[in-house]
Each structure stands twice: as C-alpha cells, then as structure tokens.
Amino acid sequence: MKLYSYWRSSTSYRVRAALNLKRLSYEIVPVDLVAGVQRKEDYLTLNPGAGVPTLVLEDGTTLTQSLAILDYLDATWPEPQLIPFDPLQRARVLAAAHTVALDIHPVNNLRVLGELKTRFGATQDQLTDWMCHWMRLGFEALEAQLEENTPFVFGAVPDIADLCIIAQLYNARRWGLDLTHYPKLRGVEEACLALPEIAAAHPDQQPDAKVIS
Known part of the structure; x- marks a missing residue:
C-alpha cells in the first residue's frame, strides 16, 4: 500500500498510527501541502478533494478521507479493533x-x-x-x-x-x-x-x- 501523507497533517497522523497499530506494510509518499502539491493534476487524479491522506491499496483502489480509511482498515484488518462492535x-x-x-x-x-x-x-x-x-x-x-x-x-x-x-x-x-x-x-x-x-x-x-x- 501507498499512503500519500503530509508530515504535519493531523488526518495523515491518524491513519499512520492505525496502519502501524495493525502492523500493515505501507510506503509513505510525501505531499507538500504548503507548496501546493495537492492541487497538481497528477495528484488530483488520485484525490479530487485535493487533500491528504490518500491510501492506495495493492490492487490500485484509492481511498480518501481519514475516517473512511480508518473504517476500511478496521473492517478489513480488525486486530487491534479501533471501532467497537457494541x-x-x-x-x-x-x-x-x-x-x-x-x-x-x-x-x-x-x-x-x-x-x-x-x-x-x-x-x-x-x-x-x-x-x-x-x-x-x-x-x-x-x-x-x-x-x-x-x-x-x-x-x-x-x-x-x-x-x-x-x-x-x-x-x-x-x-x-x-x-x-x-x-x-x-x-x-x-x-x-x-x-x-x-x-x-x-x-x-x-x-x-x-x-x-
């Protein structure tokens, strides 16, 4: 997996922590928000919302929005569980x-x-x-x-x-x-x-x- 991330992004921080807790292997691809990289055409094809994080799965599927990504990770790799079932x-x-x-x-x-x-x-x-x-x-x-x-x-x-x-x-x-x-x-x-x-x-x-x- 590839995680498009900006170091100071709090939303990226959430997803990095979840990936690490679930011991999933991923590559970080930095996106410099201050320099405006998120508004460049090649990045917008991945994430039309022009934000981070963006998670690209092994099959090329692209996920955006940190809470949606966290929900996907928890449903697919439930240990450790981050969103309770109760x-x-x-x-x-x-x-x-x-x-x-x-x-x-x-x-x-x-x-x-x-x-x-x-x-x-x-x-x-x-x-x-x-x-x-x-x-x-x-x-x-x-x-x-x-x-x-x-x-x-x-x-x-x-x-x-x-x-x-x-x-x-x-x-x-x-x-x-x-x-x-x-x-x-x-x-x-x-x-x-x-x-x-x-x-x-x-x-x-x-x-x-x-x-x-």
Whole structure:
C-alpha cells in the first residue's frame, strides 16, 4: 500500500498510527501541502478533494478521507479493533472522534485558514487565535466525555478516538494552546506516545519532516 501523507497533517497522523497499530506494510509518499502539491493534476487524479491522506491499496483502489480509511482498515484488518462492535460503545467512541474530526478540524484546516487570510485579511495572530478558540471548545467537550482512571479515552487500549485526539493535541501544542486544563487529554497523549507504533506515526518522525525554527 501507498499512503500519500503530509508530515504535519493531523488526518495523515491518524491513519499512520492505525496502519502501524495493525502492523500493515505501507510506503509513505510525501505531499507538500504548503507548496501546493495537492492541487497538481497528477495528484488530483488520485484525490479530487485535493487533500491528504490518500491510501492506495495493492490492487490500485484509492481511498480518501481519514475516517473512511480508518473504517476500511478496521473492517478489513480488525486486530487491534479501533471501532467497537457494541452499538453503545461504538456511538460513544465515534462521538469523541467526531468532536475532533467534525467540530475542530474542518474550521482549522489549511484551506479555511487560507480563505480567512486572503479574503478577510486575517493576520497570523488572528489565525492562531481562531484555531485555539475552536480547539479550546472541542477539548472542553472531550475532557468532560473521557472516562476516569483509564490510560486511553475509553479503556485499556487505544481506539479511533485516541488517534483523533493525539493528532489534534499535536496541533494544539504547535499553536501554543495552554493544555493545563485538560489533564485527561494529556494523559491519553502520554499513553499513546508510549506505544512504539503510535510514536512512529508522530509528525516529527516522518520522512518529510522539516526543521522549522
């Protein structure tokens, strides 16, 4: 398999972690979002949405959208299970994952920030404030949902909610959001990064990672 990925992309981070946890072999193909590679014609033939990640299977089938890819991986390689079978637990896990993937991420992605800057003249400080605002609201909701005294979001093993949360926490740290008020989320991050499979998916460990002062 080939995973078209950008090192700092939180959606790519989620999928890399899942592939590693399931011990699947894949090749990373870097897509430089800042340089606009995602808008070039050859990439658009793979992913008309001009985003990452894109997963190309062994038979050439192309999958896009990180949550759809995670659902496919879990259905095809169910160990370790990332999306519970139990209907109630499944709903709780997906609600937490969606808080990140549907409430926080869509208003903080590169395209939205670009529009705020070019169309409305937002400064970098205003963009940072915008991102931190939405992360703060989402993290407050998540902190209230997480169970007590468990290393991961809902128990003893990571699931799709954990993968979404740790990727968003990476962004939060990048943009200087104070995480003091989210001890449960920080605990989840610590537990996840203690796993070699997830640590290897971290943006700083990617082949296209850049040293930016």
